Amino acid sequence: MGVTKHDVEAAITSALSPSNLVVTDTSGGCGASYEIEVVSEKFEGKRLLERHRMVNTALAPHMAEIHAVSIKKALTPAQAQPQPEPAADKLQAEVLN
Known part of the structure; x- marks a missing residue:
């Protein structure tokens, strides 16, 4: 069948210990294309390319x-x-004044 969404999630979770992970199969179910959103402490101090x-x-x-x-x-x-x-913020400041 190819790579599943679970396979992708497991691989990223194992390597990056994310606090949030969203994996979307954009291939229509065949597992050939994915969109990924990941939040991880391991990205601290890293540039986007490194991440x-x-x-x-x-x-x-x-x-x-x-x-x-x-x-x-x-x-x-x-x-x-x-x-x-x-x-x-601006509206809140105006209300407080």
Whole structure:
């Protein structure tokens, strides 16, 4: 059958111990194409290219069977936290004054 979503999740979890991981099979079920969003402390101090390489290294045993991998997000836990919207901050400041 090829590589399953579970295979991809297991490989990334084993290598990166993510606090959040979303793997989406974009191939229609054949396991040839995936989109990945991952949040991991192991990304701390790493540039985006290094983070993508870490994900690709985790998937290396499966890459012969995967046609495409799109890493949509590779974030640290701090980067994954919701950021307040500037407009909301401005409105809140106006209300307090």
